[in-house]
Every structure is written in structure tokens, then in C-alpha cells.
Amino acid sequence: MLIRTRLSRIFFLRKFFDYPITLNGKTISNLGIIRIIKIGWSYIWIQIFPVKNVNSLEDFFISRFGKELYKTFFKDYTEKVWGVPCTEIAAEWGAQRIKELSVKRALLHAVKSIFKKESSIEQKNTDTSLIEQFMYPKLGPGQMWETVAKIVEEKGAIIIKNSEVVNLNIAENQVTELSYYNHTTNLKSVVKGDYFISTMPVRDLITAMEDKVPADIKTVSEGLQYRDFITVGLLLNKLKIKNGTKITTLNGLVPDNWIYIQERDVKVGRLQIFNNWSPYMVADLDKVWIGLEYFCNEGDELWEMTDSEFIQFAINELHSIDIIDKNEVIDSAIIRMPKTYPAYFGTYPQFNLIRDFTDKLENLFLIGRNGMHKYNNQDHSMLTAIMAVNNIITGSKSKDNIWNINTEEEYHEEK
Numbered sequence: 535m536l537i538r539t540r541l542s543r544i545f546f547l548r549k550f551f552d553y554p555i556t557l558n559g560k561t562i563s564n565l566g567i568i569r570i571i572k573i574g575w576s577y578i579w580i581q582i583f584p585v586k587n588v589n590s591l592e593d594f595f596i597s598r599f600g601k602e603l604y605k606t607f608f609k610d611y612t613e614k615v616w617g618v619p620c621t622e623i624a625a626e627w628g629a630q631r632i633k634e635l636s637v638k639r640a641l642l643h644a645v646k647s648i649f650k651k652e653s654s655i656e657q658k659n660t661d662t663s664l665i666e667q668f669m670y671p672k673l674g675p676g677q678m679w680e681t682v683a684k685i686v687e688e689k690g691a692i693i694i695k696n697s698e699v700v701n702l703n704i705a706e707n708q709v710t711e712l713s714y715y716n717h718t719t720n721l722k723s724v725v726k727g728d729y730f731i732s733t734m735p736v737r738d739l740i741t742a743m744e745d746k747v748p749a750d751i752k753t754v755s756e757g758l759q760y761r762d763f764i765t766v767g768l769l770l771n772k773l774k775i776k777n778g779t780k781i782t783t784l785n786g787l788v789p790d791n792w793i794y795i796q797e798r799d800v801k802v803g804r805l806q807i808f809n810n811w812s813p814y815m816v817a818d819l820d821k822v823w824i825g826l827e828y829f830c831n832e833g834d835e836l837w838e839m840t841d842s843e844f845i846q847f848a849i850n851e852l853h854s855i856d857i858i859d860k861n862e863v864i865d866s867a868i869i870r871m872p873k874t875y876p877a878y879f880g881t882y883p884q885f886n887l888i889r890d891f892t893d894k895l896e897n898l899f900l901i902g903r904n905g906m907h908k909y910n911n912q913d914h915s916m917l918t919a920i921m922a923v924n925n926i927i928t929g930s931k932s933k934d935n936i937w938n939i940n941t942e943e944e945y946h947e948e949k
Contacts, residue, residue, distance in 0.1 A: 535669040536812055541781070541789050544607065545805075546796035548856060550778065553794060555607060569606065576600035591878070592620035594628035611796050614803050615829045616761055616877065624878040627909060672814045675912070699734060704746040709898045712742070729926055731919070733902035735760065735873045736888060751891050757881030758907060762837065763874035766826040766848040767867040773822055774859050784809075784819055793857075800851040801836065802826050821864065826852065832872055841868045876907040893933050899925070901936065914940040 544551040549564045562570050577600035585597040591612065595604040612620055671677040683693055694714070700722070701713040711726040732739055740747055740755035747755075773788065781789040793805040806825035808815045816823045826848045830836040839847065845866045853860040885907060892900055899922040900906050902915040910918070921936045 536672055538668055538670045538791070538811065539781075539789075540666050540668055540791060541779075541810075542792040542794065543790055544794045544796050545855070545857070546607070548797075550793075551607075555603070565606075569602070572602040573600065573606065576602035588625050590621045591623035591625055591627050594625040595620065598628070607796065610798055611794060611803070614801070615875075616879075617829065617831060618879055622879050624882055627878040670811055672812055674808075674812065674815055699738070699742050701744065702730075702739070702742045702746075704743060704895065707894055707896050709895055727897075729897045729899070731899045731901060731922055733905040735876075735904045736900070736907045739892075739900075739905075740888065748891070751887055754881045754884045754887050758885070759877035759880035759882070760873040761829050761875040761877055762832050763871040764828040764830060764836065764844065765869050765871070766828070766845055767869075768824050768826065768849065768852075768858070768863055769865040770822045770824065770858060771862040771864060773824075773857060774862075775857050787822060795855070797855050800855055801828060802848065802851050803829050805852075805857070824858075829875070837870070844868060873904060876904060876909060878909070882907070889937065896931065899933065899936065906937070908940075910940050 542553045544553050544555070547564065551561060551564060552558070555561060557570075565573075580596060580600045585593050588594050588597055592604070592609075595608045595612075599608065609620060612623075616623060687693060694716070696718045697714045697716045699712055699714050702709055703711045703713075709727070709730045711724055712730065713722055713724050715722050735758075737755050737758045737760075740751060772785070775788055777783050777786045777788050779789055783789050787809060788807065789810060790805075790807055791810050793807070795802050795805060804827040806827070808823040808825060809819065813819055828836060828848070836844070845868055849858070849860050849863055849866075852858045888907075889900075892898060901918040901922050903910050906918065917939050918936050921939060922933075924930075925933065925936070
């Protein structure tokens, strides 16, 4: 594991802004004094006249940051990610992902950082969005799961790959067995078990239960929405954007891990620079290896493009906003990932019906982002797995402790 310095910025108006937004000279210069006054005034206004009913994600953002800052830095990007207006997304998403971050906390953190840097890797007293360093596997996150797979196989477990769960048999509040279809062998097999731990999308899980599920649960399940994901990897001789920070980097490369693309004239949402995650993931450090992230829905215009069409589309987008010169592209790759983000709209407001139903199945444990239809980060997803195993060991019947991980209790109580 490498200890990495965290830097992510927003690319907006063809300029870089700190993330989280910091009220410094560069931000004022980039936005202009008129915008700054509007942002400051709308923030003061919302402190004096707070939002009474925080029902939508738009309400959440405005109540936390003021209308002008929301319109400048949150509205367009969030709608690019989710494909629907912020007024149609439940406020829980904000509580889940942004948590304690606020203008006051960001300013306090910036002032404290002038006098004292957080040197502890734990950073336990630092809000998630303000963390400045983190641990990262040398060859990327996949290396961690390859290591886990090796350990569990050494302990006698069997990992079945390239297979899809097609049926779950239920009897007397227990899952008794599951059937799966192996896409490599084209064979269907059955597995019996004492406990079943699911990270599969909830919609697919309920579908696999077939006629064992009440009609209202099926209706809610079928209405759950997801946001799908396409990432394009580009190998380049160099980037067009330059390192304008005080951070020293090899060949003057921008030091960012992620760059959030706020520009409205392109569909790309976020950009990763793999050199800055780990130099071990780049064969030639004189080259630049980047990842472009697109949020879409299966079957839409982006998803239906051929791989070659999409890669060229992505290259042209970055070229048009002056991040790269398309003539510097050496190689490319593309990965499509369905159901990457469980959505907080559709029938999500009735999700408690599914939770109540699955919680009654004593030996079934829903964990992880898709398994719980809960937009957890990776750390919290792993913690739900640990909690599920602890419940099995102790014989605990309640699953509340799993569902309570990464829940904004204070926010929910206020709501």
C-alpha cells in the first residue's frame, strides 16, 4: 500500500478550482467579483432563512451552500452524473456522500491547515471530503481483491466466476439454495448453504426469488433505478494542461488524482490521472495514462455507440476543452460497467418495503453498494461485510447495525 497525497480539482470555465471550493485569491479571480458577491449573499440569506422542508437533493444543496453556489458548482455536475434534475433525487444522497461538509467546515479546515498539517494517515478528525492523504494499492484497487481471492482460496473456498444467479429458493424465512448459470460452460448448477451474503443488485436479487416475493415488493424492485458507467483509458505523450500548482511533479504533470469536469459543453464527468494514483500502473513514466468517466444508462445514445466510436468521441471532447491534443494519443481502452450507481429516485422512497422483506430472511445478508442499493464508498461497503460476518458469528438476528453504517443519523432525525 502506498501513502498518496490527495488532490482533486474542478475544471470549470477552462480553469481549475480547488475541491472542495475554497474562498482564496485564485477562486475569486476565476469567478470574478460579481459571482463571488452573489455566492456570499445567497449563503448568508440561506443562513437567515433556512430551507424548511429538505425533500430533494436540490433542497439539500441549497440549505447547505446557498442557491448561487449550488447553481455554480453542484447543479450541472450532479445532473450530468445522474441524468435527472436534482429536484427528482432524494435528499438522502447528499447526506450519504457529502455528509458533514459545509462552507463553515471547509473554511475552518483551510485556516487550520495554514498552521498545522494532518500527518496521521487515519485523519479521524477530518471530514471525508477534506482528507489530504490516503492509502492506495500499488497496482490499483483490483490488486486488493486479487489478494483477497488468493487468501480465501488458500483457506479452501471455491470462487465461481463468469456466472449469474438465476434463482433463489426460499422456505420458512430461510434461503435454502440458489441456482446459477455459468456463462463459460453454459451449465446451470445449484448451491446449498447455511448463510447467503449478497452484493448483487437488489433488483436482480428480487427477480431471482420469482414467485416467493409479494406483488408490492416486486413492484418496488422493478422500479429501482441505476446509473451505468463507461470509462475510456487514453495513453498520451503529454497533456495540454500544465501544472500550475506549487507541487513538484515529473515532467510538469498536473498533480490531480481526479479532475471533475464541470464544463457544460461536454458529457465527460470526471478525469483520472493514473500516474498520480500510483507510478507502478504506468509502464513508461514519460507518458501519461488517464481515464475518462462517463455516466449513462444502458440503451441510451452513449451506451449504444461502438467501442471505436465512443473512444473517438471521448478524445474529441477532451481536445475541445483544451485538456489534450488529440494528436498526442498513443493507445486507448474502454470498459462498460452496468449498474455502477444505485439511484435515489424511481421507487427508492419505498425501498423500506424491500428491506423489511429481506431482513426477515434470517440467513440472507445484503451488503455493499449494489447489495443494499446504498451509495456507500468502498470503505463503508467493506465495513458492511465485516458487520454481516460478525452477526453470523454472534448469532445476531437483527441487521440494523449493517443498515446503520454510514447513515447520517442527525440529518435523518432533523428530517
